[in-house]
Amino acid sequence: MYVADSRSSKAPVAPAETRPGRREAADGTGEGIGTGDGTAAGRRTAxxxxxxxxxxxxxxxxxxxxxxxxxxxxxxxxxxxxxxxxxxxxxxxxxxxxxxxxxxxxxxxxxxxxxxxxxxxxxxxxxxxxxxxxxxxxxxxxxxxxxxxxxxxxxxxxxxxxxxxxxxxxxxxxxxxxxxxxxxxxxxxxxxxxxxxxxxxxxxxxxxxxxxxxxxxxxxxxxxxxxxxxxxxxxxxxxxxxxxxxxxxxLDGAEPSDTRPRLRDGIALLRLPGLRRLTVCAVLLGLTTVSDSFLYLLVQRRLGLSVEYFPLLPLGTAGAFLLLAVPLGALADRIGRRRLFLAGHAVLLLAYGLLLSPLDGPATVLCVLLLHGTFYAATDGVLAAAAADTVPAAQRGAGLALVGTGQALARFACSLVFGALWSAVGGTTALTWSALALAGCVAGAAFVLREPAAATAATTAAAAPENDDSEVPS
The missing domain is CATH 1.20.1250.20 (MFS general substrate transporter like domains)
Known part of the structure; x- marks a missing residue:
């Protein structure tokens, strides 16, 4: 197994764009990293x-x-x-x-x-x-x-x-x-x-x-x-x-420091505009993301799937996630991680719409599961990558924890509310309301994240050599 070399020296490490073999293109897109010779060996190195x-x-x-x-x-x-x-x-x-x-x-x-x-x-x-x-x-x-x-x-x-x-x-x-x-x-x-x-x-x-x-x-x-x-x-x-x-x-190239971050310093990272916007959007979208268990129950009941096949539904989502995680991650590097994160929730909205449509049968079940797995492939790791771009290396753990915790608590709250709605008005009506709320949150998140990433990079450039989305288009 090949393992990347650790950075054991206490001396400051040069920014990524100045390290040998790690150059970026002049347009800031991140293209050109590696040998840049276009040969098979160069592609393997890249x-x-x-x-x-x-x-x-x-x-x-x-x-x-x-x-x-x-x-x-x-x-x-x-x-x-x-x-x-x-x-x-x-x-x-x-x-x-x-x-x-x-x-x-x-x-x-x-x-x-x-x-x-x-x-x-x-x-x-x-x-x-x-x-x-x-x-x-x-x-x-x-x-x-x-x-x-x-x-x-x-x-x-x-x-x-x-x-x-x-x-x-x-x-x-x-x-x-x-x-x-x-x-x-x-x-x-x-x-x-x-x-x-x-x-x-x-x-x-x-x-x-x-x-x-x-x-x-x-x-x-x-x-x-x-x-x-x-x-x-x-x-x-x-x-x-x-x-x-x-x-x-x-693993990191940050300079050693005698100061130790406090827990409230991690919370204070929300002052960074890029991280704050991303966290707010993750929470809003999480509040309208129906849990997997409820979605599978809706598939089984709405589409008349036999009970004996119910345990196979999670495998369908996981299979789509497995196949699409890497290509969609690479796509996020090219078109922008925030854009793909929002597009993933739009795909989830399509899955909700398909469940609410009069269509039924095995083909509909397969399409819903494929869309559900695509949603996870376009959002799970992509959100972590986008959050890492907004946080200094010395506080990377706290920054990622903020975004992840906000999203997880929001989804937990959504499960409680959706369960109560299902008991009160039925699963189909509850899903309809959730779909409408998700559509509104996707539109709101697109508005919040509309600002170019370069503006956020300026706020953290002094803190770390790696920050925000200046490396990729947003």
């Missing part, structure tokens, strides 16, 4: 520069960790509902609270990652390792927890680990990658992460068949669940080892 080994290593970590996490997620609802007798409402509340808690912890993870040790190195890898390690530790604890409160505590610890590692991981991706190629790099990472999400449920299914016997047999059911938890724990440990062995400790 590809390696676009996606450094550090990004690939972090992608492997996410792939392995997602296999572990999705193995548990695939069987946990049945384990809690049929094995421990938890009600669906209780499970929904438990899952919702833990997801909201994970979003808040993300702020702490970003803040801790930006703090520097005595050698001047930031702690992105250390905080990420703690997060991955905590989640890995939770998997075998599920073998010992047999009551709902204990399992709730284990899930809370697992979500804490996820919240801690997200911002440092994304910060490492942005710091290891040239600004002009961040969209592609995040696309590669998200594609590998999604591959893990696809393999996880399949692995859990195979483990249940091999170890547990029929799901409806009580003895076999418990044995099978325990086997899934045990295998998941081993896979999670493998992910932590990959992180420790193949991801370098030093």
């Amino acid at each position: 590809a390696r520069a676009a996606v450094p080994g550090t990004v690939v290593a972090l992608g492997v970590v996410s792939l392995v960790t997602d296999i572990s996490s999705e193995m548990v997620s695939a069987v946990l609802p049945l384990y809690l509902l049929t094995g421990l007798g938890l009600s669906p409402l209780g499970f929904g509340l438990l899952d919702g609270i833990q997801n909201g808690f994970s979003a808040v912890v993300r702020l702490l993870g970003g803040h801790l990652a930006d703090r520097r040790g005595r050698d001047g190195a930031s702690r992105h890898k250390t905080v990420a390792a703690v997060g991955y390690g905590l989640s890995a530790l939770c998997k075998p604890l599920l073998l010992l927890a047999h009551t709902v409160p204990l399992i709730g505590a284990v899930i809370a610890a697992d979500r804490t680990g996820k919240g801690l590692r997200t911002a440092p991981r994304d910060a490492m991706i942005s710091l290891a990658t040239e600004p002009a190629h961040r969209g592609r790099a995040f696309g590669v990472h998200r594609a590998m992460d999604t591959a893990g999400a696809l393999l996880g449920p399949l692995t859990a299914f195979l483990v249940l068949r091999l170890a547990g016997g029929p799901l409806l047999a009580d003895g076999g059911q418990q044995q099978g669940y325990h086997a899934v938890f045990a295998v998941s724990a081993c896979v999670a440990v493998l992910g932590v080892l990959v992180l420790l062995l193949f991801v370098p400790n030093r």
